[in-house]
Amino acid sequence: MPDIEVRGLTRLYGSHRVVDEVGFTAPTGLVTGFLGPNGAGKTTTLRMVLGLVKPTAGTALVGGRPYQELPHPRRVVGAMLEATGFHPGRSGRDHLRILATAGGVDRKRVDEVLGMVELADDAGRRVGGYSLGMRQRLGLAAALLGDPRVLILDEPANGLDPAGMAWLRGLLRSLAAEGRCVLVSSHVLSEMAQTADHFVIISRGRTRYDGTLAGLGDPCVSVRTPDPAALRDALVAAGHEVSAGGADGLEVRGTSPGEIGRVAAGAGIALSGLTEAGTSLEEAFLRLTEDRVPVPALP
Numbered sequence: 077m078p079d080i081e082v083r084g085l086t087r088l089y090g091s092h093r094v095v096d097e098v099g100f101t102a103p104t105g106l107v108t109g110f111l112g113p114n115g116a117g118k119t120t121t122l123r124m125v126l127g128l129v130k131p132t133a134g135t136a137l138v139g140g141r142p143y144q145e146l147p148h149p150r151r152v153v154g155a156m157l158e159a160t161g162f163h164p165g166r167s168g169r170d171h172l173r174i175l176a177t178a179g180g181v182d183r184k185r186v187d188e189v190l191g192m193v194e195l196a197d198d199a200g201r202r203v204g205g206y207s208l209g210m211r212q213r214l215g216l217a218a219a220l221l222g223d224p225r226v227l228i229l230d231e232p233a234n235g236l237d238p239a240g241m242a243w244l245r246g247l248l249r250s251l252a253a254e255g256r257c258v259l260v261s262s263h264v265l266s267e268m269a270q271t272a273d274h275f276v277i278i279s280r281g282r283t284r285y286d287g288t289l290a291g292l293g294d295p296c297v298s299v300r301t302p303d304p305a306a307l308r309d310a311l312v313a314a315g316h317e318v319s320a321g322g323a324d325g326l327e328v329r330g331t332s333p334g335e336i337g338r339v340a341a342g343a344g345i346a347l348s349g350l351t352e353a354g355t356s357l358e359e360a361f362l363r364l365t366e367d368r369v370p371v372p373a374l375p
């Protein structure tokens with residue numbers, strides 16, 4: 077069941093159709109990557125889903141209801157729109173305590189979420205002295221406070237260093253694996269290709285794609301391993317289409333290097349090379365967001 081369902085969502089500012097009949101779903105238990113060029117209408121769409129901007133037309137349902145009609149919205153949906161709005165003189169912990177009190181959340185949860193975002197050591201420091209990456213982590217902690225089953229995160233990777241990005245990927249994947257719906261916007265396509273299971277691409281306010289990475293084209297990943305026979309068996313067992321690619325290599329269609337890495341790690345097989353060829357998310361993104369591309373019909 078989709079936890080977020082957007083249909084015909086439209087927002088005009090003056091005569092400018094900032095969001096124009098956008099439609100997509102974000103399924104439960106998956107990370108949905110919400111992608112689009114600058115000014116595509118991503119933030120406006122997310123703000124409409126969260127009831128912060130009134131749609132000119134269309135509907136956005138969270139767990140089957142408009143956000144405003146949810147009985148305990150903060151416990152159902154955790155959102156992080158931008159890492160601003162923190163009082164610079166307050167500590168990170170105090171900021172979360174105030175939010176917990178306002179949201180009817182047990183204050184014990186504050187230290188739990190600080191641990192989840194790895195900010196416990198800096199929780200007593202003033203937020204004014206935080207780096208952008210630390211403010212992003214604090215924003216994530218705030219989104220997680222109510223233990224929500226739906227997470228809506230606008231550019232959470234902004235300001236994170238490479239280790240922070242890898243950490244965020246793991247966190248988002250584990251939140252989805254717990255059965256939550258995670259909708260996350262990003263400009264970092266290579267990172268999204270490894271993090272998300274489901275992709276929504278918008279451009280100029282219109283939906284260009286709503287589906288899996290494999291559905292975007294026919295990507296091919298070349299993988300080398302000292303034990304190709306074992307890796308072939310593990311990949312086939314995981315449902316992948318595998319063909320031979322040289323003496324110690326295999327070619328796998330319709331998946332990502334991250335997925336191949338996961339299968340190999342799960343089967344205890346070492347890899348000696350992993351390269352993506354053919355359609356990458358970046359190629360598909362550029363193709364789908366070109367102005368002259370007609371908007372495809374969506375199911």
Ligand SMILES: Nc1ncnc2c1ncn2[C@@H]1O[C@H](COP(=O)(O)OP(=O)(O)OP(=O)(O)O)[C@@H](O)[C@H]1O
Pocket residue numbers: 089094112113114115116117118119120121
């Ligand atoms: N309150 C507003 N009044 C007028 N125009 C607005 C308003 N909010 C957004 N817009 C316009 O709507 C368009 C889409 O903005 P939005 O922030 O939703 O895009 P985005 O996809 O999130 O962009 P980015 O990736 O750059 O953050 C932009 O042209 C923006 O200037």
